[in-house]
Amino acid sequence: MTDRRPISFARGAPSLDIIDVEGLRAAAEAAFTHDPGGLTAYGTSVGYLPLRQWIADQHGVAPANVIVTNGSMQADAFLFDALVTAGDPVVVERPTYDRTLLSLRKRGAEVHAVELEPDGIDVEALERLLASGTRPKLAHVIPNFQNPAGYTLSRAKRERLLELAREYGFVIFEDDPYVELRFSGERLPTMRSLDPEAVVYASSFSKTVAPGIRVGYLIGPRPVIAQIEQLAVGAYISPNMVAQGIVNEFARSGAIDRSIEVVKRALRERVEVLATALRREIPDARFVTPEGGYFMWVELPAGTDVGALFAAAAARGVQFVKGSDFVLEGAESSLRLAYSGVTTDEIDEGIGRLAEAYREVTAG
Amino acid sequence: MTDRRPISFARGAPSLDIIDVEGLRAAAEAAFTHDPGGLTAYGTSVGYLPLRQWIADQHGVAPANVIVTNGSMQADAFLFDALVTAGDPVVVERPTYDRTLLSLRKRGAEVHAVELEPDGIDVEALERLLASGTRPKLAHVIPNFQNPAGYTLSRAKRERLLELAREYGFVIFEDDPYVELRFSGERLPTMRSLDPEAVVYASSFSKTVAPGIRVGYLIGPRPVIAQIEQLAVGAYISPNMVAQGIVNEFARSGAIDRSIEVVKRALRERVEVLATALRREIPDARFVTPEGGYFMWVELPAGTDVGALFAAAAARGVQFVKGSDFVLEGAESSLRLAYSGVTTDEIDEGIGRLAEAYREVTAG
8 A cells, every 4th residue: 555656635835736936937037137236135134125115015014014034934933032031921822833832832931722713712711811810922823724723713803812912911923824825705804904013913925926935024013023133134144135036026027916816726626625525535524614725624533543543544645744743732633634735636535545544543 | 525436345245247147047047947846845954955965065075964054144043053052162263253253142152252363363372272271162263265354274273273173172163155265375175174073164155156145054063964954944944945946056057167257356356456555545554465255354553543444434435344343352453345345446446535534534
């Protein structure tokens, strides 16, 4: 069985067929032609200025509220360096992005994981935590098509979170890389747009252009951005001007809008095939079909040994990420399926093999 | 006088006329054509693998001893994070690159500045420091065409430094971004090549391709590189694949060799014009004409107020960096002139104005 073609539901990255390589090549050509000096010089710690301006315009903020970084992971690291010191309480969703968990634990933060529900973080549980005396510096929230769950924070909960942030004096870190990838339902306002003073907002071009371009950004109140500018100078003088110049051309030429349409169309199709295959092949699986993004969270009956399932699937060439990787403890019978990097044929085939593996580990 | 065209001897960066913009555009085109998957995917924390291989081949090491980063400043930061904790003694040259000083002081290192002589760091002074009981973790040395002094470490001192490193158990951080820019004299072996276990070596494509491409690298013993790989994952997942893919094509196509020749020819010409102009216009100035690189260190007679000269030059549209920026204390009558970003006409004109400023501040 191990000679079957590998199928990965593990990697949260797009397949090459939905990346506009030709558009990127044209954007590179245009960028070197239009602004050779800007692309090749050191530039500034805040990023390539025309791209920073474009981002500011998209969000209706001043450029001084924006810093463009080498990917949004680097932006997260700067923000944590600026705001979080060892022992500081920080709220995260449960489950949440594994690298965020690692990054906070590495800094010695006191991580409070608050349950994520299909309409977003359990704001009542958060309120109880706050009322009990915990005073977080920061609450990290992925509002749209959350990684790993695929869930989206409701409008009502967005507003409630902002009320709590104002009342208890913490910063909401709105981590929003998937926002442009909504393929069904209605777009919701960002928390940043509802209260710019309470929120630091992060996003990225990894999902709308390509991950390898490594361009992300933060939007926030000027004092936080100014502090992060200093961290950026110390870390790397300036971020990648060539990559940011290419993104700038890709964005301003309209290629980014076409790219987003291609990506959304593929994701919509893939998620439908995935949901259908799961219902057919593993009727025990419980999930909420995402309205956008890359990920679906799948819960198997309590007691299912997802560690064993992982091994049995791997023996069939199928990869996924165990739910337990996204929590401090628990989630033993859950898993994350990424449908961004697999074609519909691979999804059908992969879920068939996953079902075989499931039957094997639950037999007897 | 303030309406005269500004001339900057301050910035250690190339002028646009010596950057191969057309070659970069062609390299971008080729990179997206040859390896669209590699450029657009996340890649790995160690860098774009074909470029890492090219660097390894150039230095005659295994790829596992190389990590490619977002500029060499980021490489320095990783190395300091890996090896230096607050209170650790670290040796630097006096004067040295101002950002290195800042970076070490920010980490709380106990910085020991050892005098730099025209043939490199004063190894006898270093030996006295070591004999007195100081046990540095690291000695930071810029061996070729040092920033800010333009001096080059002699072969004999390279060997002596390595002996001291082995005897006293410290790591030599050989920071070598200018090595390819030798325009006169004989190339010397890197300390890394003489003793790979005692040295971590850093270099960059900022001076051979362009600063805005932000690609640097470290070469070192496997345990150090492995530690830095972990820091890189935590900082940014992976460095910029697009930029590194472009550098890879630029390097493998031979464009980099032509670029280096163009840069060296310009620097050789500029340094000759600069030395001639200084001798003619400011006979008091003492300097060693560099054999490569971007910088010349100029000492004015003791007691010259370089702070006042800085202001008087600025009033004439001429910028330089005060010597005192490159030391913990002292160097009050020295300055650094960068000739990388100015044409020969600008050098003649700029030194003329600098001489006017010098006569003004030394008059009476």
